[in-house]
Amino acid sequence: MNEGKFVISLDFELHWGFFDNRTLEDSKSQLSNVENVIEKLLELCNQYNVSITFATVGMLFAENKREIIAFLPKRKPNYTNKLLNTYELLDQIQPEDEKYYFAKSLVNKVANQSLHEIGTHTFSHYYCHEDGQNINDFKDDISSAIEISKSQNTTISSIVFPRNQSIPEYIKVCEEYGISTYRGNCWFNFNNDSRQIQIKEYAMMACRVIDSYVNISGKNTYKLQDYNSKNSGIINIPASRFLRPYNAKLKAIEKLKVKRIKRSMTKAAENNEIFHLWFHPHNFANNIEENFQNLESIFKHYKQLHERNNFDSITMSNLANQFLNS
Incomplete structure (x- = not known):
């Protein structure tokens, strides 16, 4: 590969992604805007010819609870932290609340756009680091x-692990199921789980927020061969930066x-490197105008590069695929 690459991956999850942290009642206003966000995002991508990987929770493929029943896994995780129990x-x-958990028509709308791909965010927003689950549950x-x-x-070819919780053995499972790539973590990120967060991890979280505005960790661009070999069965495409939503404060x-x-992005373009941006559609669902102003500014810069x-x-x-065939 002789040119730099701009990768965007979205964690498309609706309330499945944060139901343990925020109740549905507190989230309805925000979640009600997600469809509008996706439609505006598709329009903007078409305008600037930008591709996105939509890492989608499997349950979103269903239209309702009745339809999801046929696809429920035989084995289910029994998390020690019961607040994470998706099936409960x-x-x-x-x-009347199914629209906050199922999005069949919206997933199909994305799938019908040739610019983009649908990846997986696991079926149930699965937590690989949590106590009470095992590799057979994950399979x-x-x-x-x-x-x-x-x-x-x-066809699913890529995966983003919920809350960036990945384990080598679980990555190997994905390869066995025909998944060719996953979003790994750059050095500045850590895997989030629900176990007690230590002071040093709170400090790291604070540093990541500050780093979004001031250069602490560097540009976080890279060459794909720094993380993979041509013999890799599944390709690691690490995240470079989380696009934080607009904050009026x-x-x-x-x-x-x-x-x-x-x-x-400029460094990646000038040095034939990768820059991998990620966020959640629901991050844009508040302050939609301001968030899309930021994104369009980024897309305009992409067009120049x-x-x-x-x-x-x-x-x-x-x-x-390009990396493996280059």
Whole structure:
């Protein structure tokens, strides 16, 4: 590969992604805007010819609770932390609230866009680091994610692990199921789990927030061969930066966040490296106008780099294929 690459991956999860932290009642207003966010995102991508990997929780492929039943895995994790029990939540969902957990038509709308790919965020927003689950539970979860995607003529080739919790043995399972690439962590990130967070980890979280505005960790661009070999069965495409949503309290330094991203993109373009940006669609669901102003500014910068340096926007699975065939 002789050109730099711009990768964007989204954790598409609706309330499955944070039901242990925020109640549905507290989240309805935000979640109600996700469809609008996705539609605006698709329009903007078409305008600037930008590709995205939508790492989608498998349950979103269903239209309702009734439809999901046929795809439930035989084995289910029995997390020690019961607040993480997705299947207990499933039992509690009322018909009038199904739109916050199922998004079949929206997933199909994304799948029908040739620019993008649908990846998996596991079937049930699975937590690989939690006590009470094991690798056999994970295998059944991934199997269900693949089967429900097949039911809608979608092939899964990439995975983003929920809360960035990955384990080498579990990555190997993904390879066995035909998944060719995953989003790994750069050195500045750690894997989030629900066990007690130590003081040093709180400090790291604070550093990551500050790093979004001020350069602490570096540009976080890289060459794919630094993390993989041509013999790799599954390709690691580490995240470079989380696009933090607009925060009115930090309005005065908002431009620093966008400038930080643009500088990393420029370095990647000029040095034939990868820059991998990620966020959640629901991050944009509050302050939609401000969030899309930031994103369009990033896309405009991408267009300039594409024209000047042949900087290419690409999905995770297409990048993995290019690397293996180069």
